[in-house]
Amino acid sequence: MSIARLRIENIDKTFNRTGKPGVEALRGINLSIEEGEFVAIVGASGSGKSTLLRIIDGLLEPSGGKVYVDGAAVTRPxxxxxxxxxxxxxxxxxxxxxxxxxGLTLARTPKAEADKTAQYFVNLAGLQGFEQxxxxxxxGGMRQRVNVARALAVNPKILLLDEPFAALDAQTREIMQTELLTIWQESKKTVVLITHQIDEAVFLSDRVVVFSARPGTVRQEIKVDLPRPRTLEMKRQPEFVRLVDEIWKLIEDEVRASLKQTT
Amino acid sequence: MRKQIFEFLEQDTRSAALVRLAVSLVSVLILWEVVATFVTNRLLLVPPLEVLNALIGEVKKGAMWENAIATVTAVGTSFIVSVAIGIAIGLSLASSKMLSLTAGPLLSALNSVPIIALAPLFIAWLGLGFASKFVLVLLVAVFPVVVTTEAGLRATDRQLIEAAKSFNATGLQIFSTVTFPFALPFIVSGIRVAWARALVGIVVAEFFGSFAGFGFAIMSASQTFDTARVLGYVIVLGAMGLIGSMIFEALQRRLAPWRQE
Known part of the structure; x- marks a missing residue:
């Protein structure tokens, strides 16, 4: 059996609060993601999906369980x-x-090399002419291109996207989605995307992981077998609509419940 | 025509700023001249031209130069030292919660004490001359820098720090590439306030404890009821304050252009 690019094993996370009961954000998360795979995680707000992404990145420590990249345990970014x-x-x-x-400067990459690499990703992200x-x-859309280019420039094996297009308007978001797919196809990265846009998750990914809320657990994994390269027209095809519908039904009750909850 | 003039004056350019300054200066001078034609007691008010003559007289006597050297050296050195100390204290307060909690209230208390009122005491301790001026200016000018340094460092956007951490930045790298650049425009705004305070501090210190400097000159002129000389030196101090303020404001804009737009 080959080692998965990213393996998430029994991750629990409870946030301790002084003088108050702790908040259980994640419980028993298990996921295995292959090299070059594009996985989207969706769930109602409060399902701990952002927390999981920070644990994968090493910004947060899990309360239990471990994250492995190519079989090596993650302890820090x-x-x-x-x-x-x-x-x-x-x-x-x-x-x-x-x-x-x-990212290259922080890693003390020689300046000439850092500049060269940065220029490559500036071009890849369609930012030529805006370097200075x-x-x-x-x-907003251009800023997110810079954000994506900055992450790609350090040549990571895994790209973690935390609701990258949430602050953009609907039209810009659609364009950015197709651009992201183009860049992904070129760079062959493994991608984990957090989003609360179900159609975005289906459109971009090979697999959608649906989270339940409070504490976050993996409710279901849904394979997306739409052909690639994907185009915006696919969003109107019956298979696409069926998938979005299926996922929506899985989280609908929790989204409704979360509307009534306070944080 | 009128609309165009207003539009020009509201512009955010250097020439518009200079014209605005000129307009307000000229208005004040005209108002002053008009008031001086009604208030004829020259002990109370002297018209602008006589003040200018008094200033020219001071320059010719060499007194202006002597006073300027005394004031500028004292306020300059003390101001630079207060900025350095203020940033250092602000940094330590921002980096240690414990220190901020214990020393913070003490510093706020000191900040609200009218230190100026203690000028005679400092002169008694440190004698007449440079040392007492230096300490008094330091004590009034240091606080704005401390407060803004700490506030600026603490106000740093959490997202920026998280992004740096995500790129595996060390603590020192986070400080040098994120928190310090973020705090810098705050610090400069504190320095701007400190400069204005330092000028008040130096004048009060020179009132009580010195034989040279603008404060000493104002004091001795008012004791001989030489109102023209008093106003002349006050205007020189005002000009120093204005120039400092303009320099630091320009610096602030340069350091944080994203805040203007």
């Missing part, structure tokens, strides 16, 4: 994984080129 955050995780005082090179711009001079 490393260059084999890179995270694309929601908007505004770019350094406002650095240019596009400097932001894309940021600052994030505040760019649109």
């Amino acid at each position: 490393g260059r084999d994984r890179a995270m694309v955050f929601q908007q505004d995780a770019l350094l406002p005082w650095k240019t596009v080129a400097e932001n894309v090179a940021y 711009h600052y994030p505040h001079q760019l649109s």
Whole structure:
């Protein structure tokens, strides 16, 4: 049996709060993700999907269980994984080129090499001509391209996407989804995407993992057998609509319940 | 035409800013001149031209130069040292919660004490001259820098720190590439306030304890009822304050252009 690129084994996470009962965010999460696979995790808010992504990245320590990348246990952030955050995780005082090179600079890559690599990913993300711009001079969509380019520039094995398009308007989001697919097909990364947009999850991924809420557990895994390369027209095909519907039914009750809950 | 003038004045350019400054200066001078034609007691008010003559007289006598050297060296060195100490204290307060909790209230208490009122005491301790000026200016100018440094470092966007950590940044790298650049415009705004306070501090220190400097000159002129000289030196101090404020404001914009748009 080959070793999975990313293996998540019995992950539990409880957030301790002083003077109050702890909050159980995740319980017994098991997932295995193959090299080059695109997996999306969906679930109602409060299902701990963002927490899981931070545990995979090494930003948070699990209360129980372990994460393995190519069979090696994760204890802290490393260059084999890179995270694309929601908007505004770019350094406002650095240019596009400097932001894309940021991960390389932190890793003390020689400047000439870092610049060269950054330029490659600037081009890949369609940011040519904007190298010397600052994030505040760019649109939300452009900023997210910088975010994706910055993560890819450190050449990770696994790309972690934390609701990367949540802050964008619907039209921009659709364009960004197709761009992400193009970049993914070119770079052959393993991708874990967190989203609450079910159609985004189905459109992008090979497999959708549906989380239940409070504490987050894996409710079901749904294989997406739509052909690639995918086009926006597919979103209107019966098979696509059926998948979105199936997933929606799995989480509908919890989304309704979460509306009535306070955090 | 009128609309165009207003549009020009509201622009965010250097020339518009200079014109705005010129307009307000000229208005004040005209108002001053008009008031001085009604208030004829020259002990109470002296018209602008006489003040200018008094200033020219001071320059010719060499007194202006002597006073300027005394004031500028004292306020300059003390101001630079207060900025350095203020940033250092702010950094340690931001990096240690314990220290912030224990020393914080003490510093706020000190900050609200009118330290200026203690000027005679400092002169008694440190004697007339440089040392007492230095300490008084330091004590009034250091607090704004401490407060803004700590606030700036603590205000850093959590997302930016998390992104740096995700790239495996060390503590020092997070400080040098995220928190410090983020805090820098805050610190400069504190420095701007500190400069204004330092000028007040130096004048009060020179009132009580010195034989040279702008504060000493203002004091001795007012004792001889030389109102023109008093106003002349006050204007020189005002100009120093304005120039400092403009420099630090420009620096702030340069360091944080994303805040303006």
